[in-house]
Amino acid sequence: MTNDFKVIDEQYEAGRLALRSYVTGFVLSIILTLIPYFIVAKHMLGNQSLIWAVVLFAVAQLLAQVVFFLHLSKKSKPLWNMVVFAFTIFVVSFLVIGSLWIMYNLNYNMTDTSPSKTNEGHIPQ
Amino acid sequence: MTKETLIHHNAGARNLFGFWAYIMSDALLFASIFATYAVLQNNTFGGPSAGDLFSMPFVLVETLILLASSFTYGLASLHAHHHRNEENCKRKVIFWLAITFLLGVLFLAMEVFEFTKLFQEGAGFQRSGFLSAFFTLVGTHGLHVTAGLLWMGSITAQVIRHGITERTVNKIAALGLFWHFLYIVWIFIFTFVYLIGAI
Numbered sequence: 001m002t003n004d005f006k007v008i009d010e011q012y013e014a015g016r017l018a019l020r021s022y023v024t025g026f027v028l029s030i031i032l033t034l035i036p037y038f039i040v041a042k043h044m045l046g047n048q049s050l051i052w053a054v055v056l057f058a059v060a061q062l063l064a065q066v067v068f069f070l071h072l073s074k075k076s077k078p079l080w081n082m083v084v085f086a087f088t089i090f091v092v093s094f095l096v097i098g099s100l101w102i103m104y105n106l107n108y109n110m111t112d113t114s115p116s117k118t119n120e121g122h123i124p125q
Numbered sequence: 126m127t128k129e130t131l132i133h134h135n136a137g138a139r140n141l142f143g144f145w146a147y148i149m150s151d152a153l154l155f156a157s158i159f160a161t162y163a164v165l166q167n168n169t170f171g172g173p174s175a176g177d178l179f180s181m182p183f184v185l186v187e188t189l190i191l192l193a194s195s196f197t198y199g200l201a202s203l204h205a206h207h208h209r210n211e212e213n214c215k216r217k218v219i220f221w222l223a224i225t226f227l228l229g230v231l232f233l234a235m236e237v238f239e240f241t242k243l244f245q246e247g248a249g250f251q252r253s254g255f256l257s258a259f260f261t262l263v264g265t266h267g268l269h270v271t272a273g274l275l276w277m278g279s280i281t282a283q284v285i286r287h288g289i290t291e292r293t294v295n296k297i298a299a300l301g302l303f304w305h306f307l308y309i310v311w312i313f314i315f316t317f318v319y320l321i322g323a324i
Contacts, residue, residue, distance in 0.1 A: 036316065
């Protein structure tokens with residue numbers, strides 16, 4: 001197996017399709033920024049569904065950026081860039097979702113006074 | 126391709142891989158600050174919350190400016206990879222790098238303006254857990270943008286001096302990964318701090 005550590009697809013970057021890709025990514029990103037902005041500004045959904053909607057738009061824009069702007073090489077063998085990328089996504093979601101889960105449960109189990117308004121977290125009596 | 130240029134080429138690609146690994150570890154740094162922000166978001170200690178503080182149209186303009194700079198950087202990278210060793214393409218690369226630099230400076234200026242305004246309103250980082258987390262998250266991103274701009278200045282100087290060579294193209298590609306990554310981080314700041322804060 002050859003070790004080819006290519007991160008970005010240089011051939012693609014030099015080709016004629018690259019410009020189209022950047023323009024597509026740019027337009028798509030503008031749309032994926034404006035839609036969540038306006039549904040929040042006009043308050044088009046309930047609070048909970050608004051949060052889910054904007055998170056979904058953020059993930060969609062992340063994908064648009066990775067595909068149309070980063071131009072990660074698909075020919076890198078083994079797929080080191082993708083392996084590192086996938087591992088990072090895994091750890092990032094683990095870290096963020098895990099923290100939120102734990103802290104939500106902590107608040108939930110200590111709700112005799114309002115824990116959300118204190119600065120240091122709630123101290124049970 | 127002679128053997129020597131092949132070795133050079135692979136060395137460049139390998140450097141870029143190391144840089145990609147660095148960017149991914151940087152993503153982990155941002156993830157932990159994001160998690161901290163998410164946890165401290167509601168701990169306003171009687172002070173202002175996210176919804177009270179931020180001006181949404183201002184943040185939207187900031188976002189679009191950073192997005193535009195990410196796009197114009199793409200154009201610089203494209204010209205750098207496209208026709209090497211042509212005087213015309215060197216000029217185009219410098220032009221798009223300069224535009225990107227200006228947009229980056231504009232973004233940073235807006236951020237500094239916002240921070241100053243918050244401090245003047247008494248909403249500095251010492252006000253509450255929420256504001257500490259806010260300044261840490263957005264400030265870290267701002268520092269990254271500052272570092273990116275310094276780097277961009279240095280690369281532009283190198284392109285002016287040495288032209289579009291294997292080395293400069295490699296550096297342009299590395300900064301490209303960094304610059305696009307900073308916009309990707311900003312998407313999540315825009316969403317989690319500003320949009321969700323305004324709900």
